[in-house]
Amino acid sequence: xxxxxxxxxxxxxxxxxxxxxxxxxxxxxxxxxxxxxxxxxxxxxxxxxxxxxxxxxxxxxxxxxxxxxxxxxxxxxxxxxxxxxxxxxxxxxxxxxxxxxxxxxxxxxxxxxxxxxxxxxxxxxxxxxxxxxxxxxxxxxxxxxxxxxxxxxxxxxxxxxxxxxxxxxxxxxxxxxxxxxxxxxxxxxxxxxxxxxxxxxxxxxxxxxxxxxxxxxxxxxxxxxxxxxxxxxxxxxxxxxxxxxxxxxxxxxxxxxxxxxxxxxxxxxxxxxxxxxxxxxxxxxxxxxxxxxxxxxxxxxxxxxxxxxxxxxxxxxxxxxxxxxxxxxxxxxxxxxxxxxxxxxxxxxxxxxxxxxxxxxxxxxxxxxxxxxxx
Numbered sequence: 001x002x003x004x005x006x007x008x009x010x011x012x013x014x015x016x017x018x019x020x021x022x023x024x025x026x027x028x029x030x031x032x033x034x035x036x037x038x039x040x041x042x043x044x045x046x047x048x049x050x051x052x053x054x055x056x057x058x059x060x061x062x063x064x065x066x067x068x069x070x071x072x073x074x075x076x077x078x079x080x081x082x083x084x085x086x087x088x089x090x091x092x093x094x095x096x097x098x099x100x101x102x103x104x105x106x107x108x109x110x111x112x113x114x115x116x117x118x119x120x121x122x123x124x125x126x127x128x129x130x131x132x133x134x135x136x137x138x139x140x141x142x143x144x145x146x147x148x149x150x151x152x153x154x155x156x157x158x159x160x161x162x163x164x165x166x167x168x169x170x171x172x173x174x175x176x177x178x179x180x181x182x183x184x185x186x187x188x189x190x191x192x193x194x195x196x197x198x199x200x201x202x203x204x205x206x207x208x209x210x211x212x213x214x215x216x217x218x219x220x221x222x223x224x225x226x227x228x229x230x231x232x233x234x235x236x237x238x239x240x241x242x243x244x245x246x247x248x249x250x251x252x253x254x255x256x257x258x259x260x261x262x263x264x265x266x267x268x269x270x271x272x273x274x275x276x277x278x279x280x281x282x283x284x285x286x287x288x289x290x291x292x293x294x295x296x297x298x299x300x301x302x303x304x305x306x307x308x309x310x311x312x313x314x315x316x317x318x319x320x321x322x323x324x325x326x327x328x329x330x331x332x333x334x335x336x337x338x339x340x341x342x343x344x345x346x347x348x349x350x351x352x353x354x355x356x357x358x359x360x361x362x363x364x365x366x367x368x369x370x371x372x373x374x375x
Contacts, residue, residue: 029098064343153201214239218338
């Protein structure tokens with residue numbers, strides 16, 4: 001499959017004349033697409049995050065670039081500045097509202113109690129609304145700034161990579177059936193946000209589905225399961241089945257929403273789940289070596305993950321100081337830290353998406369934009 005992804009996406013790059021229908025990206029999400037928002041609000045970055053591409057921590061929960069970074073590069077746009085970053089940001093080509101640990105639904109707890117971000121999707125939407133008001137006001141005064149022109153909102157790509165924390169944060173306490181009861185609310189909130197963004201001028205929306213969390217090393221190490229719960233690839237079947245149920249619900253609701261949005265709107269379901277599942281199950285088929293084992297972690301074993309000492313941290317365990325260190329070859333891993341994908345996996349996922357085969361309905365990005373290399 002890797003060969004097919006790369007061949008199809010390479011052709012437009014050779015023909016590139018730097019044309020693109022999208023002049024900006026506005027992203028809403030969690031740690032899967034946060035480019036520094038969380039750490040702008042709560043500075044606490046440390047290595048080995050960022051080691052592969054940026055050579056230092058860069059606000060991203062991985063060793064290098066995220067899918068949203070690769071998409072921006074493919075469209076010929078700069079990396080997205082976080083909305084919460086007050087120093088060095090440039091918003092002329094979009095904004096990233098995502099923050100690590102964000103949820104779709106309003107949290108009923110505190111960051112300092114459970115680690116859930118105080119910037120859920122509703123707050124991210126409020127930030128977007130305020131951003132648009134500010135753009136309109138400053139433009140009316142004729143001031144020169146690092147903000148885009150007011151007509152940018154109808155010429156932008158709106159991406160949603162959020163929902164994982166709504167699914168996983170209560171799995172240990174509520175179980176699968178307990179979590180599934182409020183997933184319809186998650187889908188409803190995403191749809192409502194899309195409609196609000198349409199009213200602000202948005203017309204093209206990419207909505208990522210949920211990843212196969214039953215293959216995540218962190219959850220394999222932490223969540224209760226028996227040997228009979230594992231499939232032939234070592235992933236937890238009950239949890240992955242629950243994700244599939246959510247993804248079907250999301251896809252169906254987006255289809256219904258698409259029917260009521262006016263002509264000219266593009267509402268696309270992005271099946272990142274299918275790509276990531278294939279990477280976890282067949283890593284060697286894509287040039288990787290390890291699927292359900294974390295690169296950065298502690299404990300070794302099949303998962304290399306210990307919830308008592310997270311990637312980059314040092315803790316005292318059994319009277320001794322131990323550190324969760326990174327492997328020397330993250331390019332061989334799907335999982336960076338047990339929860340987030342490596343840059344290598346993010347790049348493979350982006351290759352697959354740019355191919356167009358995982359969009360529903362079809363969304364020919366390669367026709368709308370002369371795609372740039374994402375090496």
